[in-house]
Amino acid sequence: MTNTVLITGCSTGFGAATARLFQARGWNVVATMRAPESGAALAALDNVLVARLDVQDPASVETAVAEAISRFGRIDVLVNNAGFGLSGIFETTPRAKIQEQFDVNLFGLMDVTRAVLPHFRANRAGVVVNISSGAGVFTLPMISLYCASKFALEGFSEALSYELSSLGVAVKIVEPGGVTSTDFGRRSGEEAALSRTLPDYEPFVAAANAVFAGLRASRAAATSEEVAEVIFTAATDGTDQLRYVATDDIRPLVAARRETSEANYLAFMRERVAPKLG
Template sequence: MKKTILITGTSSGLGKTAAIHFAAKGWNVIATMRSPEKEQELTKLDNILVTKLDVQQPATIASAIQIGIDTFGQIDVLVNNAGYGEFGLFENTPEDQVSMQFDVNVFGVMNTIRTILPHFREKKAGTIINISSGAGRFTLPLISLYAASKFALEGFSEALSFELAALGIGVKIVEPGGASTNFSNVSGEKFSGKTPIADYNPFLNAAGQLFATLQGQRLATSEEVAEVIYTAVTDGTDTLRYVVGNEDFKNRMKARSTMPDQDYINSIKDSYLKFM
């Protein structure tokens, strides 16, 4: 019997690539997105069911899971991929955008997992893959909200893995990353509706030069991340975390876990303070 995977956030990027990757491996794929009526590529592929799921609308979560079970008989794997990054100065970020960052990256994941767990418990099997980020393990300037959401996701995933292991349900975290960042996308003054705060200008300029030094380094491709997700699903281990990215990214991840805490914090400060 073919296995079935439900993936959130498949309208573009990693989610779409993962859907195509699993379908090519012979899986049934429930490819979910907020606006399935706009999808033109996945609907043409065999073994892929495209349906609506908006992690901020619980009714659509329940509906997508039920449609997937009705279509394919069961769901074996859930990939929580839907998410986005809120970048910029915390003080400049409106409260509604703070709430949305957690609604999508944390509470949406929790609601999707809670909804599918009765099905997994009935089968006494299932795998949950939560897509995190290097920002769930280490931070950089101007990503306080995104990092906070991913730190929350990591803590939730790790604790949940203990709860569900006894039921035959696995929880795994995939941590994609890379060093290249376009500072024009993270500068506070680039956000619509945000008024620049002049007091931060020296810091913003320094952070901009920090990010400029990271430009051009190769990011992990969506195909590479999709392959790691496939490995996490099929390797038969209880490994919790899977890291995928370039050597700089992997070195940052290693440094965060091996360096004395204050030494690591000082190294990040030094990387941008030298520009001030």
């Protein structure tokens, strides 16, 4: 029987690349997105179902899962990819935007997972792959809310992995860093442009933007296709490995967080990402 994967957020970036990769490897693919009309290229591929799924609309989640099972008979892998990043000063971010950040990156992911779990439980098999970020491991200034949502995703995923292992269901976390061929940066930039800055923060914001510009210039960014390969490995390697670092640019920061003391980690990060004022 051909395996089936359901992927959220397939209109661009990781989701689209992952859908194409699974299809090329012979899988049935349920490529979901908020606006299915933007998935015409995917829909033209063999064994691909493009379905509407908005993680902020629980009814669309239930409908998409039902469509997937009706079309292909089963779901073997769920890839929770849909997400976006808020950027800006926390103090000036409206509560509604904070709620949206968590609705998309965490609560929506939970809703999709909950909708698929009865199917996995009945089959006593399945893999949940949650797309996190380097910002779920270490933090950076100006993206405190994005970090908060991804830290929460990491904790949820790890705890969930213990619950589901007894049912034969695996949970995986994929952690990408900077990627050029994705729509993530554009939306994050648009969100940042809508935020306001208090005068007291302006020197900090200017210095932080200079730090980020230097980081972007110095790193070799990966592509969505390279991240898709890591997602495919996580979904299919049959191991109990929980976390997969997907891009080389964040490996030094991940190592500093996970392999050194708290004091050494903070010194390392303050030297590299904390803006120097004055």
